[in-house]
Amino acid sequence: MPIYRTNGSSEICGQAIGILCLDEEPQPSPPGAVNNASSFACPVVYRVVPGFTTTKLVDGNNDCVDNMIETARELQREGVQGIISNCGCAIALQSMIASAVSIPVALSPLLLLPMIARSIGAQKTIAVMSAPSTHKHMVNMIARAGIEVANPVTTCGADIVKQSETADLDFSATEASLVHSARQLMADNPHTGAMVLEDGRFPPYAKAIQDTSGVPVFDAITLADFLFAAIHPRARQGHM
Amino acid sequence: MKVFKQKIHRPTAYGYCVGVMDFPWKVPYIPGDVTNASTYDYPVLIKTYTGVDLTRVVTGDRSEKDGVLEAVKDMNRQGVKGITGDCGFLLNYLDEATREVDIPLFMSSLQQLPVIASMIGQDKAIAVVTPGPEQMTQTLLDKTGFDGVREVIALGLLECEEFASKLCQESDCVDSDKVEAEIVALTSQAAADHPNIGAFLFECSMLPPYSKAVQEATGLPVFDFLTMIDLFQKATHRRRFEGYY
Structure with missing residues (x-):
């Protein structure tokens, strides 16, 4: 008979992944976005980290790291088995957060780069799609984070499209815009072997981007699914 | 159309x-x-x-x-x-x-090594479970793009009797309950001996059936061929x- 024990600090059980969230103005998050709980294969719990902003990380300002560590530890105490974030720029803090807790941490899809690189071979290009403000700094950010890939990395800026009169998200216009960027990117870099969507708001458009580019597309959700598969392996109910 | x-x-x-x-x-x-x-x-x-x-x-x-x-x-x-x-x-x-x-x-499955390394703390180790621990050389691991910062512990399966005698040798029959118990014992002992293990990586393609049991016994993440x-x-x-x- 299985015996279950309380975990001490929280009554809530079964929340597999904790998500460190940007301290920024909330945006509409359709299914697929990191900020939409229904995007995940497992139950997730969100926690906003005071002072965690994209602008700071892009500028190399890591002063939110203490808050980040504190929030990550709090999530671990509450029983989550893995930690991710809703901002790919958090790659800058990946190593510090991973060293501060004893559960696996995967803050950014950019940490998949070394594995993607070897799987397609060094002669092929990896394309990273992110918001226009981030993309100019992308190559620097990857290098600063200590991620080494021999492959050429190309970056591409694309953005969420708001409805003209309101702050509401226009899904179709956003998808069309990202698809346009992806098509341009493939035309400019025909040897692209894989794409990484750095931005946590981009996964809803991954299918359309892949239909256009024809290459594997990785993002924060594929990364979270990968992490979940390792922290909670499932029995395969097959047959011989 | x-x-x-x-x-x-x-x-x-x-x-x-x-x-x-x-x-x-x-x-x-x-x-x-x-x-x-x-x-x-x-x-x-x-x-x-x-x-x-x-x-x-x-x-x-x-x-x-x-x-x-x-x-x-x-x-x-x-x-x-x-x-x-x-x-x-x-x-x-x-x-x-x-x-x-x-x-x-x-x-x-070893291609996951650099990603697993970045997911765990710098003072943590990755335990690679494999029938060929002596082949787990730096030259081989370099082919994954692994930077070598984290410690890699190679855990050999040859001491697991059912696995070694039935799966490392060609055999038409295996008792998977026995294999599971052996692998759980091996990995649990390793986790006790090396408290800095942050994740397991199963090199062998015959090991994923035992990932769930190992994760439950050790509380540590298990990466295998199937996660990749x-x-x-x-x-x-x-x-x-x-x-x-």
Whole structure:
């Protein structure tokens, strides 16, 4: 008979992944976005980290790291088995957060780069799609984070499209815009072997981007699914 | 109207996402094994290539290179979107194989090493469970892009009697309950001896059936062939999200 024990600090059980969230103005998050709980294969719990902003990380300002560590530890105490974030720029803090807790941490899809690189071979290009403000700094950010890939990395800026009169998200216009960027990117870099969507708001458009580019597309959700598969392996109910 | 074009090589059937290269090794491939079709949630094309000797793949013998590359090229012609294989030591031929095709190759569970390393703290170790611990050299691990900062502990399976006598030798029968108990004992002991282990990585393609038991016994994440294959399958076949708002 299985015996279950309380975990001490929280009554809530079964929340597999904790998500460190940007301290920024909330945006509409359709299914697929990191900020939409229904995007995940497992139950997730969100926690906003005071002072965690994209602008700071892009500028190399890591002063939110203490808050980040504190929030990550709090999530671990509450029983989550893995930690991710809703901002790919958090790659800058990946190593510090991973060293501060004893559960696996995967803050950014950019940490998949070394594995993607070897799987397609060094002669092929990896394309990273992110918001226009981030993309100019992308190559620097990857290098600063200590991620080494021999492959050429190309970056591409694309953005969420708001409805003209309101702050509401226009899904179709956003998808069309990202698809346009992806098509341009493939035309400019025909040897692209894989794409990484750095931005946590981009996964809803991954299918359309892949239909256009024809290459594997990785993002924060594929990364979270990968992490979940390792922290909670499932029995395969097959047959011989 | 949506138009579908005939592919150049006209495969027998369409819709296989992942190709699994099976190199001859006569043991029961139980559910959860890389070479058991019912392991997967999606169609995989499993094909046996007799021209490769797995016992030499383990040591990275160059005599097997051409056979592996031919298998990769043949699988690519079948129209799959990515290729895996049934031995972690296929890593020995990964770099050369990627030059032959335009689809991703995830032939070795060890390819996950650099990602696992960055997911755990710098003072943590990765325990690689493998029948060939003495082959787990820095030269081999370098082929994954692993930076060598984290400690790697190679845990050999030869002391696991059922595994070693039935699966490391060709045998027509295996007791998977016995294998599970052996592997749980091995990994639990390792976690007790090395409290800095942050994750397990199962090199062998026959080990995924035991990942769940090891994770439950040790509380540590377990990466295996299937965590990698599922990741690449999802990335090569993106779906529309059907959540809610």
